[in-house]
Amino acid sequence: MKRGSDKRNSAPMARTFNTSAPDFETRFSRFLGEQRADGHDVGGIVAKILDEVEARGGEAVARYTAQFDELQIDPTTLQSDNVDLAALAAECPADLKEAIDFAHDRIAAYHSAQRPSDHSFTDEAGVELGWRWTSLESVGVYVPGGRASYPSSVLMNTVPAKIAGVDRIVMVAPAPKGEMAPAVAYAALRAGVDEFYPIGGAQAVGALAFGAGRLKPVDKIVGPGNAFVAEAKRQVFGRVGIDTIAGPSEILVIADETANPDWIAADLLSQAEHDPSSQSILIAVDEVVGRAVDNAVDKQLKTLATGERAARSWSSHGAIIIARDLDEAATIANRIAAEHVELAVADPDAMLPKIRHAGAVFLGHHTPEALGDYVTGSNHVLPTSRAARFSSGLGLYDFLKRMSVQRASPEGFAALAPAALRLAEAERLPAHARSVSIRSNAGPGDVG
Numbered sequence: 187m188k189r190g191s192d193k194r195n196s197a198p199m200a201r202t203f204n205t206s207a208p209d210f211e212t213r214f215s216r217f218l219g220e221q222r223a224d225g226h227d228v229g230g231i232v233a234k235i236l237d238e239v240e241a242r243g244g245e246a247v248a249r250y251t252a253q254f255d256e257l258q259i260d261p262t263t264l265q266s267d268n269v270d271l272a273a274l275a276a277e278c279p280a281d282l283k284e285a286i287d288f289a290h291d292r293i294a295a296y297h298s299a300q301r302p303s304d305h306s307f308t309d310e311a312g313v314e315l316g317w318r319w320t321s322l323e324s325v326g327v328y329v330p331g332g333r334a335s336y337p338s339s340v341l342m343n344t345v346p347a348k349i350a351g352v353d354r355i356v357m358v359a360p361a362p363k364g365e366m367a368p369a370v371a372y373a374a375l376r377a378g379v380d381e382f383y384p385i386g387g388a389q390a391v392g393a394l395a396f397g398a399g400r401l402k403p404v405d406k407i408v409g410p411g412n413a414f415v416a417e418a419k420r421q422v423f424g425r426v427g428i429d430t431i432a433g434p435s436e437i438l439v440i441a442d443e444t445a446n447p448d449w450i451a452a453d454l455l456s457q458a459e460h461d462p463s464s465q466s467i468l469i470a471v472d473e474v475v476g477r478a479v480d481n482a483v484d485k486q487l488k489t490l491a492t493g494e495r496a497a498r499s500w501s502s503h504g505a506i507i508i509a510r511d512l513d514e515a516a517t518i519a520n521r522i523a524a525e526h527v528e529l530a531v532a533d534p535d536a537m538l539p540k541i542r543h544a545g546a547v548f549l550g551h552h553t554p555e556a557l558g559d560y561v562t563g564s565n566h567v568l569p570t571s572r573a574a575r576f577s578s579g580l581g582l583y584d585f586l587k588r589m590s591v592q593r594a595s596p597e598g599f600a601a602l603a604p605a606a607l608r609l610a611e612a613e614r615l616p617a618h619a620r621s622v623s624i625r626s627n628a629g630p631g632d633v634g
């Protein structure tokens with residue numbers, strides 16, 4: 187497969203790499219470091235929007251919503267007469283409601299199984315130690331809606347929040363020109379959203395973080411979105427919590443000679459169609475399979491309604507990498523740390539332990555990533571832009587916090603006090619030392 191920058195029948199081309207080529211490391215390192223912002227100064231644009239929202243609240247949110255989504259909203263209520271959740275939900279077709287209910291129940295079952303336990307034990311010094319999990323009070327869930335509508339993301343965000351026991355779940359989703367899919371409205375009501383605002387982009391993230399109009403600030407913002415949404419979450423982090431950087435979608439498929447090229451091509455395009463900034467990568471250990479997938483992508487692109495978007499993603503950010511063997515394929519996959527990794531190989535179980543960095547892994551030929559997007563039950567809000575090196579996908583844990591708990595008995599106190607005193611002395615913090623020594627000399631009832 188020789189390509190370079192030549193045009194071939196004007197078909198959109200992904201970059202190709204061969205790990206045996208002498209320039210592989212140089213080219214691959216450059217590829218890994220590329221931003222997928224498509225020419226925008228995303229950081230600067232987002233910083234300005236957030237500053238405006240913080241300074242001018244609902245007025246700024248309404249202005250940006252008119253600019254980016256062509257929707258007029260009231261600066262105080264942040265609502266539009268054109269977007270009525272209950273009326274929209276009533277328009278959702280019955281078979282789609284059934285599919286949403288089915289997905290809802292599977293997501294609920296998966297996340298219920300994630301509930302961690304409180305724990306407590308007494309150590310040999312007589313000190314009782316442990317931790318307790320408590321839920322967040324308020325969260326903002328971002329549901330994307332610029333290019334496509336995402337009822338599935340409503341469920342992925344809201345169902346775990348509900349199961350965790352969050353008191354106030356605030357959903358935002360853009361409604362360009364006042365249009366919102368009835369399925370999004372149905373999913374929001376089905377999952378139990380408490381407040382809804384038809385706003386999106388960095389201005390919605392700002393409104394959730396700082397408050398705007400009647401929208402009171404939340405404690406944490408979760409959910410996926412495009413590059414502007416992901417960057418806005420990154421910039422408000424610290425002021426509020428966030429889940430992870432869940433930006434433009436990514437897929438990486440590792441394929442051997444048992445893979446079906448047409449199936450793999452379809453899987454690669456399933457993520458390319460989300461956004462021109464999405465990324466689809468094939469690592470093939472068989473050059474014949476690599477070439478066949480490449481041809482299948484070209485063919486399938488012509489038949490997709492979303493083909494133009496997918497073609498932009500495939501030609502700008504896509505890649506086909508030919509590796510020597512599955513060990514090398516795993517090493518490269520771990521360096522990329524993609525959002526989704528499909529193991530389309532004869533023995534995916536043998537391969538799984540080699541995958542260390544991925545948002546979610548899909549095993550075998552009959553587990554396309556799209557199943558996980560909707561109905562396996564696991565969460566589709568997952569780290570992108572290599573954030574899988576240090577973070578996980580959305581889960582019940584994101585809506586819980588862990589508090590440590592400790593109690594010293596008089597004997598436990600006596601065992602611990604000398605070392606605490608010595609450390610307080612070394613840190614030159616006399617009040618710390620006194621709070622220990624004062625108890626060494628008298629019982630709780632002794633005054634004086």
Ligand SMILES: NC(=O)c1ccc[n+]([C@@H]2O[C@H](COP(=O)([O-])OP(=O)(O)OC[C@H]3O[C@@H](n4cnc5c(N)ncnc54)[C@H](O)[C@@H]3O)[C@@H](O)[C@H]2O)c1
Nearest residue numbers: 330331332333386387410411412432434435460461567568
């Ligand atoms: N990683 C995940 O878990 C995951 C899950 C689902 C979807 N996604 C991703 O979510 C994204 C959805 O993107 P979308 O665009 O359809 O919807 P979106 O809701 O994320 O973004 C739409 C908003 O972007 C803002 N925007 C657009 N262009 C702008 C510009 N030039 N300047 C400033 N703001 C601008 C607007 O405010 C608009 O309301 C896709 O990238 C998809 O891949 C990721």
Ligand SMILES: N[C@H](CO)Cc1c[nH]c[nH+]1
Nearest residue numbers: 336338339435436559566
């Ligand atoms: N693949 C997306 C996560 O990157 C999730 C999604 C929702 N709908 C379809 N796909």
Ligand SMILES: [Zn+2]
Nearest residue numbers: 435456457559
């Ligand atoms: Zn998807």
